[in-house]
Amino acid sequence: MKLGLRAAVFAAALSCSSAVHANDYLSIGSCPVTCTAYTWSAGIADVINRNVDGVEATAEETKGYVANIALMQNGELEASMATSLSAYEAWAGTGNYAGTEPGKILSWMSIAPVAMHIITVEGSGVSSVxxxxxxxxxxxQPGGVSMLDADVLMTKVAGEDFEPFRVxxxxxxxxxxxxxIDAALWNGSFPLAPVIKLAATRDLKLIPVDxxxxxxxxxxxxxxxxxxxxxxxxxxxxxxxxxxxxxxGLVISADVPEDRVYAMTKAVFENLDALAGVHPAFGKMSKETVLDGFGSPLHPGALRxxxxIGVPGIEEFVTRTGG
Incomplete structure (x- = not known):
């Protein structure tokens, strides 16, 4: 399946790989081309194309993580970047994905953590959650996963007793x-450039979570x-x-064959040093971090x-997630 826009990054490598006459396509949903997840997707697609026979992988520009899950559910993507909360809710058919068919989207690999930032400045009157x-x-902003995480937090804290600004x-x-505004919520990889900018002009406070x-x-x-x-x-x-x-990180359709996912997972892990040259997040990725944050079952190929390779805690993870 293709959305029509091929990855600009690694274009030469991807065109060379097409000469292998790949017969299985793997479209990886990412985000707009300027964002980090697009770079990650393009790097992973290149590694797969160089190392896995019979697969033609492409990074697809999308509107972002929320759109990616919908595209996967509709069969328009085989894999995508997503947060682990979106992955869990999509697999379970709960939360923002209530009413959708459960079990279609499985965990694949965690790439990097995102941290909830509760941001304010001195004099705001906010010192605790x-x-x-x-x-x-x-x-x-509406349609972004960070807004969904902010909704979860504020519902826990205040019910409807707050004034939201969705920007x-x-x-x-x-x-x-x-x-x-008095505070801002954002779930993202640190450091966040706009927050660095704020700290240069105001007395920044980050609120701890007990x-x-x-x-x-x-x-x-x-x-x-x-x-x-x-x-x-x-x-x-x-x-x-x-x-x-x-x-x-990455999630993948349950419909992708086990042997394919096994080979692709192996290719990524055996090329993390090369991927670290694409983006430094891959340099921190390891078997100790690959399960971080996932609450839904792994694809059988990834699990194998x-x-x-002896991922720590793998059997406990399988027991906990039921797969």
Whole structure:
């Protein structure tokens, strides 16, 4: 299946691979071409094409992660970038995907974590998660996964007792700086460039998430996992800031044959050094991180390879996810 737009990155390598007369297509949904997930998808497609006979992989430009899941459910993509919460809800047919057919989309590999940033400035009146209740909150733009995570957080904290502003991160940062909102929520890989900009002009605060709140949140949304934004990631924010996040990674259709997924997974893991030259996130990816954040079952082909290389906790993961 093809959406029509081939990956611009690695175009020469991909055209060479077509000479192999591949008979299986693998379209990998990503996001607009300027975003990181497109670069990741293009790098992975290139590695697959160079190392797996009989597959022609392409990175497809899409509107983003929410659109990717819908395209997979409609059979227009075989794989896509997604957050692990979206992957879990799509597999289970719950949450934002209630009413859709469950079990069609399986976990594949975690690439990098995204961390929930609860962003504010001195004088906002927000010093804890509980303080978000009744405040003016930047939530992220409609259609973005960060807005969905913000909705989960604010529903837990405040029900409907807050004023939402559903705009992009850059606009939220400007509104914070101007005093037009009290806090902003964004689930993303750190450091976030707009937040670096804010810290250069205002006294930035990142609000920590305590253990009790996180435990309650994770009980309802299993893919969330504990992590911290490290000390001095942002100017003026000293010490690690405890928060939570999701995996930013790949999901794959249950319809893709097991042997194909096994071969593709093996190709990616045996070429992580080369992929690190495409994007540094691959340099931090390993068998210790590949399951991070996933709450839905692995594709059998990926599971076979992860067992083969001895991914830590793989049997516990299988028991926990039921697959």
């Amino acid at each position: 509980a303080d978000l209740k009744g405040k003016r909150i930047g939530m992220g 992009r991160l850059g606009d939220m940062v400007d509104m914070l700086s101007d005093g037009n 253990d009790a709140f996180f435990a309650d949140l994770q009980a309802a949304y299993p893919p969330y996992f504990r992590l911290s934004i490290p000390d001095d990631t942002y100017e003026g924010v000293a010490g690690d800031v405890p928060t939570y996040g999701l995996a930013n 390879y992860y067992r083969e």
